[in-house]
Amino acid sequence: MDRVLLRRRGDAVAVHEADGTVTEVPADGLPALVRARAGVRWVWDDTTRWYPALLAAGVRVERCADLRLCAAVLRRSPYAGPDPAEDPGWAALEPVTAGDPALFDLADPADALDPVAEDRRQQAVLAASPQRARLGLLLAAESSGALAAAEMTHTGMPWRADVHDRLLTGLMGPRPAAGMRPPVLEELAGEVRAALGTPDLNPDSPAVLLRALQTAGLPVEDTRSWTLERFEHPVVAPLLEYKRLARLLAANGWSWLDTWARGGRFRPVYLPGGVVTGRWASSGGGALSVPVQVRPAAVADDGWCLVVADVAQLEPRVLAGMSGDTALADAARSADLYAGMVDAGVVATRAEAKVGVLGALYGGTRGESGRMVPRLARRYPRAIGLVEEAARAGERGAVVSTLLGRGSPAPGAAWAERDADLGEAPEPGGRDSDRARRAWGRFTRNFVVQGTGAEWALCWLADLRNRLWRLGEGRLGKGRLGDARLRDARLEERPHLAFFLHDEVVVHTPAGLADDVVAEVRAAAGTAGRLLFGTFPVDFPLDVAVVRSWADAG
DNA sequence: CCGCTTTGCGCC
DNA sequence: AAAGGGCGCAAAGCGG
Known part of the structure; x- marks a missing residue:
């Protein structure tokens, strides 16, 4: 070439x-x-x-x-x-x-x-x-x-500002003047102030809010929603609702629409390789966290549709493949890996399987997760052995690698940062440094799996990108547009990738090609599996939906 | 006044 | 019910 x-x-x-x-x-x-x-x-x-x-x-x-x-x-x-x-x-x-x-x-x-x-x-x-x-x-x-x-x-993700605006208006009332609260938020703020007996309270200020809550007799150390949920007090319900709407307004409200969804498209800036593990980062528009709440606004153009596909349980499947753990790969033969573990008699319930697998991937030590991991280790010694070894390597300061060879950063400055993150003064006797070491081990443990998962996803995306282009070529050439248009058919006139997030893609396609796109999305997943794991029998089943709106998927 | 950190919360 | 890994973002808070 x-x-x-x-x-x-x-x-x-x-x-x-x-x-x-x-x-x-x-x-x-x-x-x-x-x-x-x-x-x-x-x-x-x-x-x-x-x-x-x-x-x-x-x-x-x-x-x-x-x-x-x-x-x-x-x-x-x-x-x-x-x-x-x-x-x-x-x-x-x-x-x-x-x-x-x-x-x-x-x-x-x-x-x-x-x-x-x-x-x-x-x-x-x-x-x-x-x-x-x-x-x-x-x-x-x-x-x-x-x-x-x-x-x-x-090309961007198709985004209907009118749908988004109706959604916001329905939840919090009409768009207010700059710097003002929407009516529903103002009303909720009033209820919060009344419940706490603080007529001037600004509920957007965590410090002020915390003091007001404590004065009202709530024994809280922070104002997080899951902290508040534990208490029965008249302030809790309006405050939680206020926080939910205020969050939506700040992150994906009207000013987000003005800034990021102009011209009928949401155009986030993706940063390939932006995360140390190889995942993409993004800059602007919060592409990594488009809340479920606003996804109804992602609507295909007239005559087009969205093909939404995500991989079920990517990381445990990747772990089965990279460790060559045939027992875990057997469980992964099922469309639901966790159900496969239950069927194999490893755990009693799907919930146990999930919490155990997540504990193995993230280094959970406490609670149910900590109890499950040893059981998984007996049944899946190669898979669990691989992540345990990655954790030990991190704890002793060694570098670990993904399957294709992306290396983890060496511990160094990051160790000091981690100590600072814990917010504790250094103690003589090394307890903090042990804690930092274990924290780094959890990072390297997760690095090998998250990073190899990112490699699988990259291969999937790369192959799918080419398949979609060729799909457009064939159909446009034979079909409606004719040969003269074929040479000029741009990316945005063919089926094309519209959004990508770690293990999920959204394809925007002419409706008549949707079934072909579904087949290509699945075929590309097969390619990715073979590229990374050759003939090792591990499956990567996809959940695929053909929809008009992103919200209708899954 | 600016720019950085903290808080809290959205996503995988 | 929260835990354990990775992120970005907005507003408030704070130091210079």
Whole structure:
């Protein structure tokens, strides 16, 4: 496959071919060049600096290598090892977003880096890796994720502001003037003030509210809703309702609509590789926590629908695969892994199975979770052994790795942070440091599973992205649009990814292709399983729904 | 006045 | 009923 590197040269772009020849095109000629060369893997410093403009010009890229993201993976990977030859500028390079001043900055730090040398270095590191196949897959998946992320920001999630507005109005009354409370919230605030005998109380202030609650005789140390729920007092009901609505107003109210859901689309900014485990982070709009409450506003365009798919119990299935635990994989043969554990007689109830598995993944030690884990360890020694070993490694300060070779950060500054998080003064005798060590062990325990789960999801997304494109190609070519339109059919005119969150995707598709999309979503999950675990028999069943509104899924 | 931290809560 | 991992965000609070 051709590997062609693009490099900015003032107003032009230098095009470096695999055979070493270099040509230059003016920047505005790039979309045509990229469109003309299907099948190329485009190598560039950072997808966020190249791809949005191509998408805006109607050009979709099939493959790329994102040197920034790949450098970050290699920097920490135990399959690569530290490379003193890396220019530290790569570690300092930040992604950019539209409207970001850095985009228009003449002194973009990316331009001081040498992508040709960096690509050569990365290829050499990969070639020397003892786990070349896995690490190569991870780099490809990470880069593909960068493409998918840019595409989803470009196309956005269909979002009906009118539906969202009706929903808000129905819950809290009409939109108030800036800085005022909506009527229902004002009313609830009044009830809270009356119940506490504090006519001037601002319920938005936790400190003030806490003092008022204590003065009213409630023995609380904080104002969290699950703390309040424990008490019978006239203030509890209106206060909980106030908090629920105030939260919705602040996080996904009218100002969120104004800012993030303009033009009929919600366009979050995804940050691939933004979490140490390899999960994506997001910036702006709170894409990682779109409350169930507002999902009715995500409605497909007329004549289109949403295909919503999520993986049931991704992490325990991934654990079965990476540990080669056939007993756990047997339980995972069931569409409900927890039910599979009950059927196998490991635990008595589904609830026990769930709490036990979560305890194993997160390091739960107390309560029912702590009691369940030893039972699971007897039945699933390889799976539990893998996470226990990851925890022990973290406790002694060692680095752990995902299946494909994403390395955990070394403990160091983070240990000090963890101590600070616990909010306790250092004690002589090492109790705090033991506590920090165990906390780090819980992190590394979870890292290997969460991180490998993120790798599965990346492979799923990458394969699905290509399948959706081809699906659009075939149907548009044969069908309604005809050959002339085919070449010009943009991403947003075909079935496309609209949203992604850890283990869930939403595809926006012409209604007539929905069944094909469902098949492709399932096929892509099969691909991801084989890419990570080969022939090891672990299933990744999906819950899939074809709906008009996101709220109708699940 | 700004910018950072804390609090509380949404998601997987 | 809460616990155990990972996040982002808004408002309030606070220090400079």
